[in-house]
Amino acid sequence: MFTRTLISRALIGLGSVVLVGGLASSGNSTNTAPTEKPAAVEINQTAEVPKPLVETKDLPIREDIPYETITQNDTNLDLGTKTTTQTGVVGVKETIYTVVYTDGTETSRAIKSVSTVKVPVNEVIHVGTKTYSAPPAKTDPTPKTSTESATPANQSTGSGYTNVDGDRIPSPTYSDSVPDGASAQCKDGTYSFSAHRQGTCSGHGGVGSWL
Numbered sequence: 001m002f003t004r005t006l007i008s009r010a011l012i013g014l015g016s017v018v019l020v021g022g023l024a025s026s027g028n029s030t031n032t033a034p035t036e037k038p039a040a041v042e043i044n045q046t047a048e049v050p051k052p053l054v055e056t057k058d059l060p061i062r063e064d065i066p067y068e069t070i071t072q073n074d075t076n077l078d079l080g081t082k083t084t085t086q087t088g089v090v091g092v093k094e095t096i097y098t099v100v101y102t103d104g105t106e107t108s109r110a111i112k113s114v115s116t117v118k119v120p121v122n123e124v125i126h127v128g129t130k131t132y133s134a135p136p137a138k139t140d141p142t143p144k145t146s147t148e149s150a151t152p153a154n155q156s157t158g159s160g161y162t163n164v165d166g167d168r169i170p171s172p173t174y175s176d177s178v179p180d181g182a183s184a185q186c187k188d189g190t191y192s193f194s195a196h197r198q199g200t201c202s203g204h205g206g207v208g209s210w211l
Contacts, residue, residue, distance in 0.1 A: 055101045058112060065091030067120040077128025088123030091116065160193075169193050172204050184210050 172190035187205030
């Protein structure tokens, strides 16, 4: 049997009760120990900023290379005539750019290399320069000549000849003075009445002087 001893009722009046056997109850005692508060925990609330996505790519771009047109004169073509002797062909060049993208947006571009994929071929055009001159005037193929018969030295004759014009021409003759109608003096001293220089004084040593 458990025996509990009540110490004093007066103590109850004082607000304290003591239970024998190690059990005690508190009343209105002001000596109660204060309750401790938990320590504050520090929280790091700094947000991590995501890094931008940077990509580098090679971008090839092809462009046309125009050809040149070369004009050359050609004496075998009629004046003003044009003909294409070589057809022009457009060339191709390729430029490779190094392009930087940041989060999918292009931020820079630089030329990495330039190369010729296809060489252009120049166009060649010949321009005619050939001209035609007027045909020459027709002439009588038979040369007009006058033939004078030889007259022996110190002999004068009244004979004559008909020239190519159908005119009667006296034969060369000797004279102390220049006779009327004489055109030249022959080297043998005779005077010629030839109307054309070709054949004058033939048979008389040729022309000594023209009158």
